[in-house]
Amino acid sequence: MNTQTPTLDFSHLHNPTFLRACMRQATDYTPVWLMRQAGRYLPEYCATRARAGSFMGLATNRDFATEVTLQPLERYPLDAAILFSDILTVPDAMGLELSFAQGEGPRFAHPVRDEAAVAKLEVPDMDKLRYVFDAVSSIRSALTQADGRGKVPLIGFSGSPWTLACYMVEGKGSDDYRMVKTMLYSRPDLMHRMLTVNADAVAAYLNAQIDAGAQAVMIFDSWGGVLADGAFQTFSLAYTKRVLRQLKRHGTDGRVVPRIVFTKGGGLWLKDMAPLDCDVLGLDWTVNLGAARALVGGSENTSGKALQGNIDPNVLFAPPAQIDAEVARVLHSFGTPYQGSGSGPTHIFNLGHGISQYTPPEHVAALVQSVHQHSRALRKAN
């Protein structure tokens, strides 16, 4: 297989719509999946989590992780599965000790706040993350149908080097990112050292997910958008590039593994992201999809990025009729995706951020149905 122009054979999947769209190929409808689709808004997820005892009990157990990964796919005709895990598993494996107190966000027992702590950081032994790779293999098996083909592709993921650094320094979520930015502005040398280790660790982690069977990988730069112009390029984007440079292009089956980069709040820097060696850019709801397509979507048989996003998750609190109207608005803002036999601008529908735990599950059904219906109609109308 030529790595420059890989043969894009998707016969191993019943539903390759998501992978096709990632590679800017035509699809009959716009594929949809939802960030955090396996989560607390689903009662069956809460039941499994209760059995697991804790979030980490859930995430570190292959069977539980497989179970919750599949739950949203049983309810909704989603076009991709995403590994159930957390973006902070890598720093946990570095020894920072991740935990989730009930009703609170993530917390590290050993945050990294001084020169000595930064000096000690190392790319962790990937054996410490074996539970993640085992979950990937297990989910892939569970997705395999009687005929040996997969139901939908499985997405693996990691936090970005900068996003990991935010949590590693702050020790938990933050309103103002005061501690991590104090280090960034006061001791950029320490920040660069931490980001280098993080980038190499993230690359090793994603490569191991690919080896275990992840069919696409996504880098969540959840906190890239809190950086100043200039600092974003230096302290986030440069290290996302360092990850991408080290990533495997193909799985053990020789098939291409698309890469998705999502920077929450990164809409102002799309031009800076255009040269990234990735296939898809994720966008939050502040971005106009039509404008983003014009900037980085490319055109027929020219390079460009597929775009993923970007409805406000809060739309899911409105009744189905309003959800339907907002779905149509988002699809139309992208416009008609490429319909030819080569490559061109494509759209993967998603939220602009993770789904809220308070979302009514039946509203998710309405959203998925609206995406599929409207996007088929959009293609026929053009």
Place this chain on the structure above:
Amino acid sequence: MNTQTPTLDFSHLHNPTFLRACMRQATDYTPVWLMRQAGRYLPEYCATRARAGSFMGLATNRDFATEVTLQPLERYPLDAAILFSDILTVPDAMGLELSFAQGEGPRFAHPVRDEAAVAKLEVPDMDKLRYVFDAVSSIRSALTQADGRGKVPLIGFSGSPWTLACYMVEGKGSDDYRMVKTMLYSRPDLMHRMLTVNADAVAAYLNAQIDAGAQAVMIFDSWGGVLADGAFQTFSLAYTKRVLRQLKRHGTDGRVVPRIVFTKGGGLWLKDMAPLDCDVLGLDWTVNLGAARALVGGSENTSGKALQGNIDPNVLFAPPAQIDAEVARVLHSFGTPYQGSGSGPTHIFNLGHGISQYTPPEHVAALVQSVHQHSRALRKAN
């Protein structure tokens, strides 16, 4: 005085640098003031607040408000004073009952969450906000020097209609704006009614501040950036326009009163803001000042906006040498301001958001000195 091309006479001020820059006139250096410059990072502020007993005790007392407004000007050669108050005084006057628990943000006793509560909303009697207008008059007197001229101009302000609505519905700060967005997407009719009342109330409030002596006014759209593309234009920008349409152009002394609009997280929508009937656009740190200048700054003797911002407040946690370097970076990203005798692109230095309560006061001194020094050098070099 011709309202189209007002005579810009600033002889009533010792230091008119800020007002000149607002009106896109040349200045010898780049003026600087800081959002929330009268605040908890100053020990003298904390002492006054302790005497006042509470935040609202401080904000509603003319003498205390005057005292804390002047405190940062006594420490630093800032180029403008800003009224000490809160962005949420207007909903408080509507009967929502604002309070600040120690160590927490603002909270309303009576949030607006249903049709009945929205129906009851009215533009409040401005007499309920008399304490604000009294503070404005008192601060103006205190700023007046022995020769009858003012030391620096006084800025009045209000929250934007949308930002007020966020707090009015949520009842306090929010991570996800779930309740206000649920109303927006489910019952846009209620949201439009609330925003109409808010806009008319904000306009009356700012006009009363102008009558009391405010020499510039600023609209803080602190939460505009949480809206989706499309929703921002409909639910925030349209109502900022509604405020601006009703604002007085001149104070009781016949002098022009510049208007500043600041949308935190609004960098993607600068083109949408270009037609606003305001003089200055405030920018947060995610925006590249050079790019913003090219988009909305105009050129010599053509219309455009002065730009205000945009250093990350967290830079103030770094040592003075790094602060100096970052100040230079921000000034250079804007480039050399207009230096002719007509009007052209100008820059007002500020933070991209309010100053942190944890800021070392001596670092603020370093920042102000760096802005003045570097911006003089920048003019001489060109």
